[in-house]
Amino acid sequence: MTAPDGQDELEAQFAQWRQHVRRRPELRQSDAEELEDHLRGSVDELIAVGLHADEAFLVAVKRMGALNDLSREFAREHSERLWKQLVLTGETDSPVADTRSRRDLFALAICAAGAAASIKVPALFGMRFEEDGAFYGPNISLFALPWLAAFLAWRRHASKALIGTLLALFALGAVAANAYPLADDSQSVVLTSIHLPIALWIVVGLAYVADDLRSSRRRMDFIRFTGEWFVYYVLIALGGGVLTAFMFGTFEAIGISPEGFVSEWLLPCGAAAAVVVAGWLVEAKQSVVENIAPVLTRLFTPLFTAVLLAFLVALGWTTTGINVEREALILFDLLLVVVLGLLLYSISARDPLAPPGLFDKLQLALVVSALVIDVLVLVEITGRITEYGTTPNKAAALGENVILLANLAWSAWLVLGFVRRRTPFAALERWQTAYLPVYAVWAWIVVLVFPPLFSYL
Template sequence: MSPDPKADEISGQIDQWRQMMAARPGLSNDDVDELTDHLESEINDLRTAGLTPDEAFLIAVKRLGGQDAVSREYARVHSDRLWRQLMPPSSRRPSNGLPTALLLAAGGGLAIRLPYSILGDQASGQFYPRAVGLLILPFLIGYFLIGHWRDETDLPRRIDRLGGAGGLGALAGALAVAVVPLALFPPRPDGQTFWLTAIHLPISLVAATGIAYLGPRWKVLGAWMDWVRWLGEAVVYYVLIALCGGALTALIVGIFNAAGLPDTIVGQIPGWVLPLGAGGAVPVCAWLVERKKSVIENMAPVLTAVFTPLMTTALLAFLVVVAVNGDPVTVDRDVLIVFDAALIAVAAIVMFTVSARPSGPRRGLDWMQVTLVVAAICVDLVMLWAMAGRLGEWGASPNKVAGLGCNLLLLAHLFGTSWYYGRVLRASPADPASAAGLTRWQCLALPAFGFWALLVAVGFPPSFGWA
């Protein structure tokens, strides 16, 4: 019979270890119970092998990991819990603080502004559209990698924390591919493929940046929902910073005008402040999201509850217009572009809502989301009808083919979302499998959209002769 570790002198040591673990952030009582079971099982195995109680306890604790290491691991696995609570200052990593974010912000701002100083007006029309992602995102990637690097001390573990050789290779490969349009593609701002690259290349880079954020978890499909959640939170902070920055810039310009400074000097202020702020705000947003997660977490249900009915109303209005018009092929091209953007916004809203959805029984917001998704499916079918008609009537073009592929991808994603949301609404409130399926489906969308965006950005220009 296996020895019971609670029946001997190490029971006091186990209780003391349990109390220390319970004091760590991110660990609930159930987590501590699970850890204690693992510890006791390990002790049982070691004692069966002939070790003394003290030896078994020490080795079992060592195998289980240090208190901080185990706590950090549970924080990563149970990120939905830690997303709602701020870790106390004593437990935060000093390596990923505000000084690092501000230093990278300065680099990001200068990376945006200096090309204009060198290339002049040529940069605005030919360089920036395709290079903006490559100018900003490396500083965000650096912010994540610096934090992972300083979490460990020896090189092998550091490499693993960065995502391993596979993760670093995939990240480097994405950045290298993103350089191809700048290095090899002709700068033709009057061409369709030029702007297709400008729109899709940042999307693929944002998807790849998730590898740097997730580190060793980038191979775990469910972990990508953390990247979705992070992006949603960062967008909210970026908009707030942009609004404040715009108001501050206008105030400074007004003060300098009132002071009677020459227009040549005052006119240069927005040309420096806006690009520096646009690039520098990205690492600052990263720092804010990591430090103030609980603040935006409380806003997420409010934001989704407001935008979901508004977006549903807009989509239903489009369907009414099409029904009155009778032929979607004749709908104005600009209207189709607007509602294509609306469908992409719907996919983003749904993904962010699912990422912030608490586990538990179905809610009213779930029904609102299903209504939004069904309306989006109807709009997408009409869009595909219109695009197929335009292709047949006027022939293929880069924009038409890219739009058709995007809408087919969106349709598949929306159909899958409606299926899994339906399972959530039909399932028992105690059944977590349906919610897990919905989350996994949203995670699958990230690599799918990222790969499609990269294909359009790099493959369409040469395929269509740089048209």
């Protein structure tokens, strides 16, 4: 094990090295991880004989040699891999690559078809989206996310124990969504519809990090996967909207209305299958989205910072306070989630060894503004609960704001330390990845505990 002194700086150096290695198109993710394991082992050995962490890292990298030469060596040792042709001969049409690609497409087809078929199973029992919202709302994530988790677990060669854990957690989600006697207008129906997808998405994360469950690095990879998956899903949805518009126009031109097919088959089945397809696209086309992430982050961070600062100025000018009715609570919670998402996305796209700059100060302003708004909303919620009593919605909003408050407060402190050059950037990354289980625990509490706690209100 490496010594604790300089550990943050050492991890930042590993992160920069890892980012550089992953730009190599001939190296798969598993290969990059294998290289990093070799590098870490060499660093540990050098530290054990008395070298400082920085010196050990430089010596270990030097010993590994040039990346091109190392790629060739790995290609010779692992002749079955796709990139042997890329490194040694320059050829791209490998039979092994074709086999792997066909296997991925076959697994994708099965999982996407399974998701599309799952969402139509309730229709066999006479249920429809328009009439049975109290059923589809809590269960919507159970139709597609298990298939996405299955696809990722298959790609990661998950162990039988982990597969059993995944099945148990999805089964628990199904019980939570259907076992409680909730009325159609129950607040718990809405809360379950919101929080169960969050809880089950973390279960998908377990499948994603199946190859290294304890690794902070793999958790950050899952955060990247989440953002990239969202980008691809939106793109698929936009493409689906264009397809639907053309379908309506062309078929209606010959006197046929496709409305029933679109509403009952194309939209629900397509939306469910797209969950798996988007995950496959992220896995297969990572280098494309890596160029999108920094652009999105640098575009929206200044815009959201300006909006939050303007809101705080307007709030101080009007002195009217914040309306914490249900719609406003949802809006503020979404706002804080977006801020957190921008922070996470920017962390995943940043060079950890780059010095702090203007963009980091903008991020600090964004986090501090969100933190101030969170405190103000918490004060209002607490006052309302004290005056009028609590409800499931208010209790859930209070808990979520407390969780976000803790995250944003420590994040602001770490970003401030980084801007002042007193805290390494790697500390902020580790904090965010270590905090992920907190969201999962709270989501399961809302789904499993809140309905009976509030008498199924």
